[in-house]
Amino acid sequence: MKTPFVTKDQIVSIAEKYPTPFHIYDEKGIRENARKMQAAFAWNPGFKEYFAVKATPNPTILRILHEEGCGTDCSSLAELMMSEKCGIVGKEIMFSSNDTPPEEFAYAAKLGATINLDDITHIPMLEEVCGIPERISCRFNPGGFFEISNAIMDNPGDAKYGMTRDQLLEAYSYLAAHGAKEFGMHAFLASNTVTNDYYPTLAGILFSLAVEIKEKTGVALSFINLSGGIGIPYKPDQVGNDITAIGEGVRKVYEEILVPAGMGNVSIYTESGRFMMAPYGHLVTKAIHEKHIYKEYIGVDACAANLMRPAMYGAYHHITVLGKEDAPCDHTYDVTGSLCENNDKFAIDRQLPKIDMGDYLVIHDTGAHGFAMGYNYNGRLHSAELLLREDGSVVEIRRPETVEDYFATLNGFWDVDL
Ligand SMILES: *Cc1c(COP(=O)(O)O)cnc(C)c1O
Numbered sequence: 173m174k175t176p177f178v179t180k181d182q183i184v185s186i187a188e189k190y191p192t193p194f195h196i197y198d199e200k201g202i203r204e205n206a207r208k209m210q211a212a213f214a215w216n217p218g219f220k221e222y223f224a225v226k227a228t229p230n231p232t233i234l235r236i237l238h239e240e241g242c243g244t245d246c247s248s249l250a251e252l253m254m255s256e257k258c259g260i261v262g263k264e265i266m267f268s269s270n271d272t273p274p275e276e277f278a279y280a281a282k283l284g285a286t287i288n289l290d291d292i293t294h295i296p297m298l299e300e301v302c303g304i305p306e307r308i309s310c311r312f313n314p315g316g317f318f319e320i321s322n323a324i325m326d327n328p329g330d331a332k333y334g335m336t337r338d339q340l341l342e343a344y345s346y347l348a349a350h351g352a353k354e355f356g357m358h359a360f361l362a363s364n365t366v367t368n369d370y371y372p373t374l375a376g377i378l379f380s381l382a383v384e385i386k387e388k389t390g391v392a393l394s395f396i397n398l399s400g401g402i403g404i405p406y407k408p409d410q411v412g413n414d415i416t417a418i419g420e421g422v423r424k425v426y427e428e429i430l431v432p433a434g435m436g437n438v439s440i441y442t443e444s445g446r447f448m449m450a451p452y453g454h455l456v457t458k459a460i461h462e463k464h465i466y467k468e469y470i471g472v473d474a475c476a477a478n479l480m481r482p483a484m485y486g487a488y489h490h491i492t493v494l495g496k497e498d499a500p501c502d503h504t505y506d507v508t509g510s511l512c513e514n515n516d517k518f519a520i521d522r523q524l525p526k527i528d529m530g531d532y533l534v535i536h537d538t539g540a541h542g543f544a545m546g547y548n549y550n551g552r553l554h555s556a557e558l559l560l561r562e563d564g565s566v567v568e569i570r571r572p573e574t575v576e577d578y579f580a581t582l583n584g585f586w587d588v589d590l
Pocket residue numbers: 224226227245268269360363364399400401402443444445446447540
């Protein structure tokens with residue numbers, strides 16, 4: 173069972189002021205979850221969650237998470253600028269980019285962000301544009317397959333990110349010899365993991381490597397960044413992660429590996445995006461067409477331009493028809509958007525209650541990598557983003573895009589009379 177954080181009555185009244193489609197975020201859920209995350213790692217005095225800005229790039233969201241103790245994980249100029257605008261600067265920014273243009277390193281360095289190097293060739297580039305900073309991190313890619321208890325979780329050997337073990341050792345030695353004084357290591361080996369073992373397993377690999385780095389290069393790391401990858405149960409029958417158990421699992425390997433090696437002062441960092449935000453966002457959309465051909469279709473006023481994950485990855489997003497929460501799911505529908513692309517389907521062969529025109533549908537778990545992945549195919553526009561405050565009021569935290577916005581970058585368009 174997945175229960176929306178808004179009722180039909182609430183949405184009917186919200187939609188009078190803010191027409192569908194829109195993404196709406198639940199401030200209470202966001203704050204409660206962020207506090208659970210902080211509590212799970214409170215055993216580590218240096219713990220910091222750097223929220224992955226790409227998941228939900230909205231200043232209101234960044235400010236809420238900052239109030240809960242989170243920094244930002246940025247990977248582009250625009251993300252750095254947004255963080256800066258929110259007053260989140262200095263050590264509160266982790267710049268975990270890849271294929272990075274030199275001017276973005278310069279901007280990150282200017283903000284005092286911690287630069288997390290994706291590649292060894294970035295070292296000479298850094299030296300040229302801003303010098304080697306005192307505090308620096310390197311991203312590790314172990315290659316091969318990443319397994320947890322013999323189950324393949326992901327394929328780092330096929331991933332573009334990070335440095336090999338040899339490159340990593342070389343990088344730390346070089347950085348230490350050229351002015352760096354505080355070092356970190358980062359790795360992101362599997363995405364959307366729904367198991368309490370991901371962080372502890374990753375931590376075990378990185379902690380052992382940290383001990384090896386200290387032995388071989390003399391560089392003692394001061395932080396280890398477990399990055400993102402903590403998933404959420406998109407399907408109603410999945411059991412979600414227990415962040416308290418995850419924190420304890422990391423503590424166990426910390427005490428087994430780092431403490432005996434005299435490295436009990438290492439700070440643990442995370443860069444969670446999905447786990448921090450996905451469940452606390454809904455895409456709310458209205459049924460505007462029904463079509464009966466070889467299958468039963470419900471056309472809604474949102475499309476893949478507002479939520480790309482189903483079209484891009486075949487991802488499951490649960491759907492609730494508001495006001496029909498307790499009705500039997502005795503109809504089989506494809507729920508579609510309007511793009512001229514047959515993959516523009518939020519659901520395929522989904523069992524749902526009978527949908528009538530004008531019904532509001534909640535598409536669940538769109539709070540991360542939802543609005544953010546939006547695009548403009550077919551001239552479809554980005555929706556508004558709304559925030560449901562803790563007191564039940566609603567504020568618009570991003571207005572809907574207009575056709576004027578869409579045409580704004582075209583040369584020669586505004587000179588022609590329409
Ligand atoms: C995408 C990304 C994250 C966030 O990942 P989630 O799966 O949303 O937690 C964190 N760090 C980096 C470098 C990323 O690219």
